[in-house]
Amino acid sequence: MCVCVCIFRFVKVGDRVSQFDNICEVQSDKASVTITSRYDGIIRKIHYDVDDVAHVGKALVDIEVDDIPGKLNRFNKQNILNLYVP
Numbered sequence: 001m002c003v004c005v006c007i008f009r010f011v012k013v014g015d016r017v018s019q020f021d022n023i024c025e026v027q028s029d030k031a032s033v034t035i036t037s038r039y040d041g042i043i044r045k046i047h048y049d050v051d052d053v054a055h056v057g058k059a060l061v062d063i064e065v066d067d068i069p070g071k072l073n074r075f076n077k078q079n080i081l082n083l084y085v086p
Contacts, residue, residue, distance in 0.1 A: 002056040004028040006048045011061070015043045023061060026054060041065035 010022040017023070017037045025034050045062040048054045059082035 002028070003053050004033075004056065006050055006052050006054050006060075007032070009046065009050055011043050011046070013043055013046060017041060017043060017063065024048075035060060037063065039063050039065050 004026040005028075006024055007027050008025040010024060011017060018040050019037055021037045023035045023037055025032060027033075041063040043061055044064045047059050047061065054060065062082055
């Protein structure tokens with residue numbers, strides 16, 4: 001399984017983010033990448049602290065979104081979406 005290390009966080013629980021806002025920076029053995037938000041919403045949970053090893057394909061943060069027209073019921077009833085380690 002591929003892993004990376006969370007080396008910097010730009011957000012904390014309760015922060016409001018917009019699409020393309022910086023969320024965190026992760027580093028693998030090949031690259032350092034800044035992860036940005038794909039959604040507008042509020043950070044509800046952060047799954048990794050700085051220096052934690054994050055597994056590719058696992059959630060980095062949970063974002064409560066205001067609305068996703070036509071797609072909300074496909075995710076869950078609480079308007080919470082996950083942003084994953086790429």
